[in-house]
Structure formats: structure tokens, C-alpha cells
Amino acid sequence: MTYPVWHYDGVTAVRQMADLVIEGDRFRLSDGADSHALADLEPRDTVGGDVVYGLRRRPGWRIGFAGGVPDELARLLPRQYRYGRIIDRYGLWPSLAVFALLAAVAVVVFLRTPALVARAVPPSVERQLGDLMVGDLGGRTCNGGDGPAALAALVQRIDADDAAIDVRVVNLPVVNAVTLPGGRIVIFDGLLRAAKSPDELAGVLGHEIGHVKNRDVMESLLRQMGLSVLLGGLDGNVGGYTHALLASSYSRSAESRADDFAIGMLRAATVSPLPTAGFFRRLGGKEGKDGVAQALSYLASHPVSSGRAKAFAESAKGTYRPALTPEQWRALRGICPSDKDVEKPEFRF
Amino acid sequence: MNKQPDNSGAFAFHGDWRQFAPIAFTNLLLTIVTLGLYSFWARTRVRRYLWSETRFIDDRLEWTGTGLELFIGYLLAFVLFVIPFGVLNLVLQGVLLRGHPGAALAIFITVYLLLMYLVGIAIFRALRYRLSRTFWHGIRGGSDDQGLAYGWQYLWRTIAGTLALGLLIPWSMTSLWNERWNKMSFGPLRFEAAATAGSLTLRFLLFYLVPILILVLGVVMGVMFGATGFRGGAGLPPPGGMIAFLFVFVLLFYGVLGVIALFFYSAYFREVIGTLRLGGLEFEFTARTMDWVKFVLGTVALVVFTFGIGYIFVAYRNWAFFIRHLKAYGSVDLLDLTQSTTREPGQGEGLLDAFDIGAF
Structure with missing residues (x-):
């Protein structure tokens, strides 16, 4: 059988007219002697009604059937591509269903993986990562007077004998405390100013220790890295929004777990949870006159809901002792002002 | 074997958005269910269609x-x-x-x-x-x-x-x-x-100076606005009026700046494509500033009035605009x-x- 085709040889640009001669599972063109396997033909895009084929390993080689391929020949030739090889084989709708299922599984696995992986990362590795990211915070940590001893006493009181926890005070006027990778907790001087009693500080500290114990920092780090990898393939904007949304919804649940942890620690240490509840109420704006703007930093990273203060308040029962003696509390509050060597708070985050 | 462009132009785009729509929508669907992985194949499908509907x-x-x-x-x-x-x-x-x-x-x-x-x-x-x-x-x-x-x-x-x-x-x-x-x-x-760059310099200077001019003008008008407010005895200009003024000012600022940017870019593309040669072929890009303004406003309208769905047609629109204004001469x-x-x-x-x- 012969069929008329137009032809580019991929070497020159001149279009030739020829006949396609079928010989079993091979073919040749009437203007040449070369014979090729029909299986080596590759479907190309249909152009203006002409069905076009290329040839494997011959870039630019084309034959075109003006007005389409006769049915009896079409059966011998490879099928046209549409969506891609795999999708064409199974059809669009079955492929869509399978992909959607796989995507759902992938999302679920992906959302659960950071928590599992974070707990599998050895604390020593996390500590090294922390060193890489933040180091020893340079000369900004405060060590004035009896402050360090008072701080150590507070940590000892609520979390006895845990070598993995390293609490520092940094000379910045920010009402906040953060947990960094490797069990490092940083209390900002602004928080010491804003706290009315050592018990309030103990609650906040307990919360941060909860983050360390739950490996929340590592989990959040892995999640953020994973999200940027996964969403990198999508359009930049969509990725950014989704990213923020997922990251924040995660940190809420981690926050309430850290709160539960802090409540347990306060109870074990017989420190009253009521001052901490009061502290959250103050930040929440119920007594908004003192330093609402200052408190914004803590609110931004630790969303304060009325439920949080309530959880602390409701856990109160029995008798309590103050977390620190008045002398220790005075020394702790003076840890930065009495430190002559500390860098002045000119640094901005 | 000399091929010469006839009067209808060397380049022509024969695409039809109704043919393109099935490609665009299935691409969107597949890209979503593959969590973005399909976007590489989607882009390839779009290009294959656009190229195959472009005659040279x-x-x-x-x-x-x-x-x-x-x-x-x-x-x-x-x-x-x-x-x-x-x-x-x-x-x-x-x-x-x-x-x-x-x-x-x-x-x-x-x-x-x-x-x-x-x-x-x-x-x-x-x-x-x-x-x-x-x-x-x-x-x-x-x-x-x-x-x-x-x-x-x-x-x-x-x-x-x-x-x-x-x-x-x-x-x-x-x-x-x-x-x-x-x-x-x-x-x-x-x-x-x-x-x-010679023919572009003037337009670029305009792009460079106008923001400064607008800013000065804005400050002057703002001060005058504030002054009349004081004379009216209210002490402060009415906040509603002030916000409206700022809104119009910002809109004007970006609108004017956008048009001037297009004024520059239309000259840029006419220059760079107009001086490009390939063998015996010379090229020309005919889009003037007004064409660009209409094109950009059209694209914005397409995306906004379809609540973003129109975005999947933007590649088609860009290509059609590009080919419609691209000419070639010679043989x-x-x-x-x-x-x-x-x-x-x-x-x-x-x-x-x-x-x-x-x-x-």
C-alpha cells in the first residue's frame, strides 16, 4: 500500500512530496531507499488538519498526511499524544481520580512526617543546627550580678536536672521569649520588665520548655523547609499564602500542647498558675493600659486566647510557694541593667 | 526556492480560544491533583498548541x-x-x-x-x-x-x-x-x-523624572488641602476627604507610572526587534504604547472579572499579542x-x- 505524504528530511528546509510505502511492519519513502520500522514513528501535533509524524533519533524529520490518516493506516501507527504518555494510556478521568487520591495521601503523609522526623533527630544534631543558626548570641546575653544564679534557681525549680535546657536573657526591650533549636531558650529583657512576679515568668518559661520537650522547634523547621520545597513548584503567590496558613495552623496546636506541659510543670513544682493566667489576661488586652504595644511581639508568636488564661486559672488547687524569693527576683530583674559588658540594645530583628 | 512573506504578513496566529480552553482547563485540573507536578507538562502542552497555530x-x-x-x-x-x-x-x-x-x-x-x-x-x-x-x-x-x-x-x-x-x-x-x-x-x-539605546533615552528619562514630579505635586496639593481645612476652622482636614485624596493619589501614581513604563517598553521592543536580522530577514514589532495599554488592561480585566480563572488564558493572550505585532521582511x-x-x-x-x- 502507498499513501501520499509531504516530507521534511530534517537536513534541509525544502518540503518534498513523496509516497509512503508500507512493507510489513516497516516503511520507506518513494524518494529514498532507507527503510524504517513503523514503531520508530513518533506522533507530533496535528497542524491545520495535517497529521504529522516524526522519526526516532532523526530531529526535524517529518512526514505529514494532508487532511488526516486513512483508517487502515492509522491502526499501524502510534497513537497521538494528548495529556502525556501515562495519562493517555489510562484516560483523563481515571488518571485525575488516581492523582487526586495520591495527592490526598501525600498531603496527609507530608503533614505527619515533620512530627515523626523531628522526634527521630538526635538532640545533639539539633544542637549543632542551633549552633549553626544562632551560635552563642554574641555579647548580647546578660550576666549581671546574682542574676544568673537566680535564673538557674528558677529553671531548677520548675525543671529539675535537665542538662539539655539552656536559658539565657538577652538585652532587648521586647516582651517575648523564644525557643531556638537545640534546647536554647531566650528570654528578652522586656519580658522581665513586663512580668509582675517570678511566678508569671515561671509559667512562660514552662511553656518554652514544653516546646523543647515536644521537639516543636525542629518540627516547625522541618515543616517550613518541606513546605517551601513542595510549594516551590506552584506559582509563587499561591505558595506563599498556603505556606503561612499551614504554618500558623500548626503552631496553634503546638502552643496548646506547650501550655499543657507548662501547667503540669508548675503543678509539680508547686508554683501557682494563677499569675501566669493573669499575665495572659493582661496581654490579651483585658487590662490593656500597661504596654499593649510592647506586648505585640509576644502576641504575634504566641496567640493569646481567653481559653489559654482559663486553662491556667482552672488548674489552680492546693497551696503554692513563690517561684523565687524576693531577693532572687530582684537579682533576676537586674541581670541586664547590672551587666556593664552587655551590648546595648541597638540591634533590631 | 525563495520564500517571501506576502501582504498578509510573515507571521500569523490561527489559534482560537475555544480550542485552547479544553487544554487550559484540563491543565489546571491536572496541575491541582498532582500538587503542581503536572505544571511542566501543562506548559509544554500550551506551547505545543501556540506554536502549532503560528504560521511563519x-x-x-x-x-x-x-x-x-x-x-x-x-x-x-x-x-x-x-x-x-x-x-x-x-x-x-x-x-x-x-x-x-x-x-x-x-x-x-x-x-x-x-x-x-x-x-x-x-x-x-x-x-x-x-x-x-x-x-x-x-x-x-x-x-x-x-x-x-x-x-x-x-x-x-x-x-x-x-x-x-x-x-x-x-x-x-x-x-x-x-x-x-x-x-x-x-x-x-x-x-x-x-x-x-539612543532612541530610548528620552522615554527613560520621562520614566525617571515623572515619579519625582508627581511626588512634589502630591505634597504641594496635600499641603494646600490641609491649609484650606485649617481655614475652614475644623482644625483638621476631614479624614474621609483625606483618605479619598490619598486613594486617588496612589491610584494616579501607579496608573501614570504604569503607562509611562509601557511607553518605555513599547519603544524598547520596537527598537530591539526592529534591529534584529536573521540571514535575509528583518523583523519589526509594531505594538505602540496604546496597544500595550489596551493589552495590559484587557489582561487585568480578564483575570479580575473571572475571579482569577482567566489567568489560565494569559499565556494564550501574551502569545497572540506578540505574534499579531511581529512582522518580518526579506526572504x-x-x-x-x-x-x-x-x-x-x-x-x-x-x-x-x-x-x-x-x-x-
């Missing part, structure tokens, strides 16, 4: 790139670029927190320069990739250059153009255009680009037009994807 003289263009090579290009760029820069970012943060701002600044500048160098290479290689996958009469384009030299050219010309108070930006744009297109070819024919001798001997790049425009920059 007597035959259609053909796009032969594949989704797989775009995907591999993206993975490569990710491993070679995104991961190292992510790690470097962590280190930078560490250095800064340890209290060595000098060292951090040095690292930052080095990284920034390296980044610009890579952006240059990415632009060059994306152009090379696109030409190498574009066939006409069974013949493709390409370049023998790897684009490493272009990376340096891009780096220093961009810096030099910006340093002179930004006044040399038209020069850096046109000279870089020449730099990359002069290294490109189609079949055995080299592109020759001879764009100059091609098909007997001389033989297959390109340039090396075919193995993967797609991954690096450019990583930087999220579009088009050429």
Missing part, C-alpha cells in the same frame, strides 16, 4: 520540548541552586546573630553577585533552550555558547547601568539583548542584533536553510524557573 510564511512552527525535560531542569536547578542558597541563608543568619555584621555583609554581597551571575546564565540558557526546541520546515535554532560569558556580561552591565543613578539602564538592556541574540542562530543562520532561501549544528541542551529552563522570571 508558508508553514507552522513546531514546539518539540517535553514536560520531562522541563521537570529535570527544575530538579537540577533545585539541587544546584536552591539547596546551597538555603544552607547559606542559615549560615548567614548564624553569622549575624554571633555579632559579625561585617562578615555577614560580605557574605550577603558575594551571594547577591553570584545570584545575579546565575540569573544572567539562566536568561541566556532559557532563550537557547526555546530556540533549540522551535522547529520550522524541520529546522531548529540554538546556540553553541553555554552562556557563562553572558553571565558576567549581565552582572557588570546591570551593575554599571544601575550605578550611574540608573541612567544607563536603557544601555544595559539593549546591549545585553545584542549580547545574547548575537550568539543565537537558526539553522546555519546567525541572528544579528544591533539595538542602540529565506530554503535551499540554504540546513539543519542547525548546535548542541541540543539536555534539559529545560530550570534555572529560570528557580528565579521565577518569565519570557525572554
